[in-house]
Amino acid sequence: MDISLEAARRYYAEDLRFVARMQSPALFAAFASVPRERFVGPGPWRVMSQDGYWTTEDADPRRVYHNVLIALNESKSINNGQPSLWAHFFDLLGVQQGDHVLHLGCGTGYYTAILAEIVGPQGRIVAVEIDAPLAERARVALSLWPQVTVLNADGSSSPLEPVDVIVASAAATHPQPSWLAALKPGGKLLFPMAPAKGPGAMALLTRKTGQSFAAELHFGTYFIPFSGACNPAVAGPLAESLARDQGKPVKSLRLDAHKVDKTCWLHNDTWCFSTRNPSMLD
Secondary structure, eight states: OOOOOHHHHHHHHHHHHHHTOOOHHHHHHHHHHHHHGSSSOSSEEEEEEETTEEOSSSSSSGOOOOOOOEEEEETTEEEEEOOHHHHHHHHEEEEEEETTEEEESSSHHHHEEEEEHHTTTTSSEEEEESHHHHHHHHHHHHOOTEEEEESSSOOTHHHHHHEEEEESSSSSSSSSSHHHEEEEEEEEEEEEEEEESSSSSEEEEEEESSEEEEEEEEEEEEEEBBOOOOOOHHHHHHHHHHHHTTTTOEEEEEOOOEEEEEEEEOOOEEEEESSSGGGGGG
């Protein structure tokens, strides 16, 4: 390869800007500067493709600056996530400088570092990982960002402090009560939803009132399950709802008690994804 490592990172960020239609200058700068090789371990690397994993020809760090999945624990199918997917959804999420962010299922911390670059030194990020070896790798790799704290804990049940943004990097069947309760007014939650089978959807929720959230579902995602956040009784109905219309009609998440009606896209006793506009729920 005849370009510098810094140039490789820049070309990588340019490619993500094009593929993911990324608009945020701060997000672009983060992808162009955070050293991905710091988070994926020493090379050569195992890269995931449609035909399975293959090995890079050498350990040159410039090899990791492509829009590919890189294995973190191949035996458990744990990878460093697809850069274009996270570029797209982080762009929609709109994290701001100074935000307090909770990153659940942070893995080795690469996307935590991307978020840390955006929130800056005045922001704060708590990164939670249930897998102890991955959490330790994240703690070491993220030591360059003093605004980040790494915890080895269960993000589905641990007590959470109020935050501006929550990002989950593993799939739940539904928003966990503790996640919703931790969001400040106007706070946002981004998490993948896992049906019983087939593709899931990325959910983006924004708190409007104590009992209602603006909601949008983006169909076509595949994530490993979030331990402790998947309910088989919800996974089946979720799969049926996604198969019906891919979640396109969803506009809100409501927590108020109500009877099932035609606006209920996926109804549960304590929450409901609804086709109602959130302004109608205030």
